[in-house]
Amino acid sequence: MLQKLLVIDDSDPIHALLRVRLRDEPVEIFSAVDGLAGLELARQVSPDLILLDVDMPVTDGFTVCRELKRDSLTNSVPVIFLTGASSTDEKIRGLDAGAVDYITKPFDAAELRARVRAGLRTKFLLDLLSKKAMIDGLTGLWNRAHFDQRLATEISLAIRSVRPLSVIMADVDYFKRINDQFGHPCGDEVLRTIGQLLTESCRKEEVVCRYGGEEFGIIVPNSAAADAAGLAGRFNRVMASHEFTCRGTRTPLTCSFGVAELAGDRDCHIVERADQALYRAKQDGRNRVVTYDPDNVPATTVAAA
Numbered sequence: 003m004l005q006k007l008l009v010i011d012d013s014d015p016i017h018a019l020l021r022v023r024l025r026d027e028p029v030e031i032f033s034a035v036d037g038l039a040g041l042e043l044a045r046q047v048s049p050d051l052i053l054l055d056v057d058m059p060v061t062d063g064f065t066v067c068r069e070l071k072r073d074s075l076t077n078s079v080p081v082i083f084l085t086g087a088s089s090t091d092e093k094i095r096g097l098d099a100g101a102v103d104y105i106t107k108p109f110d111a112a113e114l115r116a117r118v119r120a121g122l123r124t125k126f127l128l129d130l131l132s133k134k135a136m137i138d139g140l141t142g143l144w145n146r147a148h149f150d151q152r153l154a155t156e157i158s159l160a161i162r163s164v165r166p167l168s169v170i171m172a173d174v175d176y177f178k179r180i181n182d183q184f185g186h187p188c189g190d191e192v193l194r195t196i197g198q199l200l201t202e203s204c205r206k207e208e209v210v211c212r213y214g215g216e217e218f219g220i221i222v223p224n225s226a227a228a229d230a231a232g233l234a235g236r237f238n239r240v241m242a243s244h245e246f247t248c249r250g251t252r253t254p255l256t257c258s259f260g261v262a263e264l265a266g267d268r269d270c271h272i273v274e275r276a277d278q279a280l281y282r283a284k285q286d287g288r289n290r291v292v293t294y295d296p297d298n299v300p301a302t303t304v305a306a307a
C-alpha cells in the first residue's frame with residue numbers, strides 16, 4: 003500500500019515541483035495551499051508524512067506544526083519543514099515545534115528524496131511499534147488495550163449507524179488444573195491453541211482478543227445477542243471436537259461463554275454484562291453459553307474458575 007504524503011505550502015509552483023521530484027517514490031501526494039486547509043486535510047487523510055512550509059500567510063508553519071502535535075489524530079505524523087532560509091534559528095524553531103527534519107529551498111532533488119524516505123521510514127516503524135503494543139505476546143491475538151480501544155470505536159459506530167453490537171466473554175473451564183497438573187508451558191500452549199481455534203471460528207470483522215489470564219473477549223459487530231450466542235455455541239462445539247493433549251495425555255477442555263448486546267446510547271457496561279452472563283454460565287455448571295438477562299443475574303460476581 004502506498005504511504006501518504008501531505009504537502010502544505012502556499013506556493014503552487016512548489017507543489018508542482020515536488021510532484022515531479024517525487025514521482026518515482028511510492029507515495030500518494032495530497033496538497034494544501036494554506037495552513038488551515040492543511041490541518042483539515044491532515045485530519046481527513048491521516049498522512050504518513052507532512053512536508054510543511056514555514057513561511058505562509060495567515061497561519062505560518064510553526065503554528066500549523068504545533069496544532070498538528072496537539073491533536074491526537076495527527077500528533078504521530080512526522081513533519082518535515084520546508085524552509086527558505088538557511089538560518090539556524092529558524093531550523094531550531096522548527097525542530098522545537100515538533101518537526102523531525104527540515105529541507106532547505108531550493109531543493110536538492112536527491113536530498114529531498116532521501117529525507118522524505120527517512121521520514122516515511124520513521125512513520126512505518128512508529129506504526130509497527132504501536133501495533134506491537136496492542137498484541138498479546140503469548141497468543142498473538144489482540145490484547146486488552148486493543149479490546150478496550152476497539153470496543154469504544156465499535157460502540158460509537160453502532161450507535162451512529164443504528165446497528166446492533168455484541169460482546170462475547172469466554173473463559174476456559176478449570177484452567178488452573180492444566181497449569182497445576184502439567185505445568186505452565188502446557189497451559190500456555192492450551193491458550194495459544196484456543197486463541198487459534200477462536201480466530202478460525204470467527205469472521206474477519208469479529209475481533210478476537212485475549213482479555214487476560216484464560217479469558218478471551220470477542221467483539222461481534224452488526225450482531226444482536228442471539229447471533230453472537232450462536233457464534234459462541236459454534237465455538238463451544240469446536241472446542242468439544244478438538245483433541246487437546248498435554249504432555250501426551252488427552253485432556254478434554256471446555257469454555258464458558260457470556261454474551262451481551264449493546265443497550266442504548268452511551269453504553270459503557272456491555273463488558274460488565276457479558277461478564278455477569280459468564281459468571282452465570284460458570285455457576286450453572288460451565289461448558290455453556292449464557293446470554294445476559296437482567297432478571298437472572300448471578301448472586302455473586304466472583305466466578306469459580
Ligand SMILES: [Mg+2]
Pocket residue numbers: 011012013055056057058
Ligand atoms: Mg511559502
